[in-house]
Amino acid sequence: MKDLIKGELKKFTPEQLKSLCAEARRTIYETVSVCGGHLSSNLGAVELTVALHRVFDFPTDKIIFDVGHQCYTHKLLSGRAGKFSTLRREGGISGFPKREESEYDCYDTGHAGTAISAALGIAKARDLKGESFSVIAVVGDGSFQNGLIYEALNSLKILNTSILIILNDNGMSISPTVGGAHEVFEELKAEKPLEDVALLEHFGLRYLGPVNGNDLDELLPVLETAKEQLKKGTVLLHTVTRKGQGYPFSENAPMQTHGVGPKVTASEYSRALGEELTSLAGRDDRIVAVTAAMTDSLGLRGFFEAFPERAFDVGICEEHASVLCASLASQGMKPYYAIYSTFLQRAFDEIIHDVCGQDLPVVFCIDRAGATGADGETHQGIFDLSYLSFIPNLAIGIPKNIAEFRKMLSFSVGYMHPLAIRYPREGTEGECISFEFGKFEVLHSTMSDIVILAAGERCLKLAEEVRDGLIAQCNVDCSIVNARFLKPLDEELLSSRRESLIVTIEDNVRTGGLGEKIASFYRNSGRTVLSFGYDEKLLPHAEVSSLMEKYGLGVQNIIGEIKKYAGR
């Protein structure tokens, strides 16, 4: 697909617009097949995006895509078609809106529920500056479960401005949409909107729709109407789209094609979580599983099928899920809350007060920890060790492989305090001979004066590479320790070490995690402590190996630093 000339789309005939949709759809399909990315949500939003570009004037008008993973057509129509084959590749087009990438992207998104708040802020700034343009928030029905959306809707009248909210209702988030808001949308679609619309008006919304969001003939006139009504206040346009529209395979399997990698591989740690938890729950009826709209990608489909009465997917509601776990635990249940590392950031206050403040035995199964790669800035799980490390009563485990992860899960059943276990997407089974809570494990013991403390599978692999390099480059060996608990720290082992050079490696930012904790432990001991982790930065989209190499965890960099100190 070629880039359009500015203004070209405005002159297209209806037939040309339809061809454009077909071309965008084909380009998205072909690109995602190669580069990975979000398929079904983008296929569903093609006509809607083309219609918005026809009716509104970007970048003067502003558009914010909630979550942002449905922005591909927008990118194709705003000067990025020529580069679209670099989607999600290092240095290439991001899979999410990025202000740095184009003036057509006015606000970065990545997590659910921010678009209406962002649109309101942009519209309010416009009003204050006496400017005049339209601001549009495109929000999936899945995001309408999220509390942040509700908080924004609640303030429409307070802020007294005007935005266009487009509800892109495909009945799905990553999992099928669930809950009360979804049922309201279903009612509206069933053409009984009158009674519910009254309530929307209390919030300061004019309701338009429902309209078929995959049909340009329906969409274009209603968008013109919406644009006109914006002069009078905020409009909610309810569009009904079909996730995966236009590709039968994707239409029929929208969950499986929500995110598509170049090679679709199952996530090994997730699968192990599902297996272990299902097995443990068979023997212990206190065990319940809670997720926030990510059941499949967290490996819990089997658990949900085996124990439907003890499995809760509450939608994109990370805060609510945390409180639910705390309260279930307060009554003697044993909740496992499986969630991606960055999404758990949403529940930070509830982790502190509800779970840990009450010292309740909730287990946080933190998936996609460390860099995650092609999804970029908002999905890199590189802050969890920092934001969990100071929370009272919380233990933090970082398994060295899947076998150890299984051991931690078995252990967790009888552990009656809060526990977080963090692990990356991919992993190897390996073996775990000895496991003890709060204890590190010596993997290589040498007479060398250097010891590497590394946390988690990736960093232990890196530690091995560093060791091999040191031996090869300067015939210096080192011991390697599996630092499998950030909390409690194995102070007994740390005290017993005799090496003068201590090296820490973690796939978390260097601030606030393992490195600072170890450096703090050895302060005033005369030891040299070198810490390696990610730079304090939101990492862009790139392969994990490249991110490690460039942002603080490159093997040669670590070897070089160690050599400097080892030579002292």
Next chain:
Amino acid sequence: MKDLIKGELKKFTPEQLKSLCAEARRTIYETVSVCGGHLSSNLGAVELTVALHRVFDFPTDKIIFDVGHQCYTHKLLSGRAGKFSTLRREGGISGFPKREESEYDCYDTGHAGTAISAALGIAKARDLKGESFSVIAVVGDGSFQNGLIYEALNSLKILNTSILIILNDNGMSISPTVGGAHEVFEELKAEKPLEDVALLEHFGLRYLGPVNGNDLDELLPVLETAKEQLKKGTVLLHTVTRKGQGYPFSENAPMQTHGVGPKVTASEYSRALGEELTSLAGRDDRIVAVTAAMTDSLGLRGFFEAFPERAFDVGICEEHASVLCASLASQGMKPYYAIYSTFLQRAFDEIIHDVCGQDLPVVFCIDRAGATGADGETHQGIFDLSYLSFIPNLAIGIPKNIAEFRKMLSFSVGYMHPLAIRYPREGTEGECISFEFGKFEVLHSTMSDIVILAAGERCLKLAEEVRDGLIAQCNVDCSIVNARFLKPLDEELLSSRRESLIVTIEDNVRTGGLGEKIASFYRNSGRTVLSFGYDEKLLPHAEVSSLMEKYGLGVQNIIGEIKKYAGR
């Protein structure tokens, strides 16, 4: 007021119940007058709580008070009347529900919006265990603005259990309730409930009400009805109460009497914030102020009156307020988001992605930082330095006094990146001769081999006391440095120091804040670094001075530790 004998209340005549209400009301008023605490919300909830104790059987039935500050009558009726005169005093009765305090408190609360989620978890555990009791969430209309409440309501049908939600609608949170949810409640009160009730039913709620929540004769029968309907599913009972009911002074000034201290003193830092921001905004029309339902206690009433078009109170919506700030800043505005330290925990993810990820010039004015005293665990602002310290692009200032706070605010106007300024409630004006961004300030320079780096007014005062003590006890002097920026750290000054003993003092937990950062900086330097801060613990209610003394910031403890090392 004396404690009731178990079951006694059930036998009371209507007249005796009314007397009980009067007695509870008088006890609350008299106790709060002496001990401080939440007055108007508790006065408003007397009849409702008495009625709940009449109709339900606690502690078999469970009750969760959202936020929790309206639980005083519940405490009086559940065996804590005799100890009630110790309210909010160290070792005495907490101003919030506490599981450790009584079996009648089943779930700790403190921040808004958790009660429905918690009630659902408790009810679900009950169902799974085959038990049978009622679970009640009492939620103020202010909390109904919060996203977490919406997330819980959204999952009612998913969780498929039964709870009683009591909407305690007094038209107020700490500030008057605002927004769309409020307008819906107003409609319901205007006796036009039918059209809106239909929507509630989609969420899985049966609506009862509105009913006068200060009238036992109205309340008792409707609670019996609600109890009966719980067998069929979740019930929302809308009670209309009057904040401050029964005390004309409090009824007429519910905001001023929301929280009452033993002596009502204005907060000095808050007042300075209001003065400076109002003055700065008069000269710079990019400046806007955003709060989450705390306008007065943050000192911003004057700003809101002077610049109503640039002042936004969005209700108890900390996440939304953060995104609003980020988006306003993305369009060239200069937002100041004033908020208490612990409440900002709710916006953690949005600080990372929306504000700092986009490197937008939002200023977080973080009030009530450090220990706050009598409100206890959920209100102690002792984690902010830890949870902010690793966030990319964020600078963190900690003024030594109000004069320096004013300088930081003036500076912030032209600073085009995210900035957090954290400060306690009380303070002194003092003076600020020299101010430079990212630079520490030497307050006492001596030839001693000891330097104390202290952050913020309280810790600098403590440093002075430590210095005085060292001089008096062992004739050892020390230098004192005002560590007024946690980020960027003044590495130039740190490198130039020649002392062998470095002492850090911060009123934050010891993990993840100033101490670990300084220890990390001096690692491998041969210096001894001693760090003092709060223990990693949720601090209970007590005077700030007592909390400092007991949990890591006692002056004699610090002196003792320094003497140990200084003697080496």
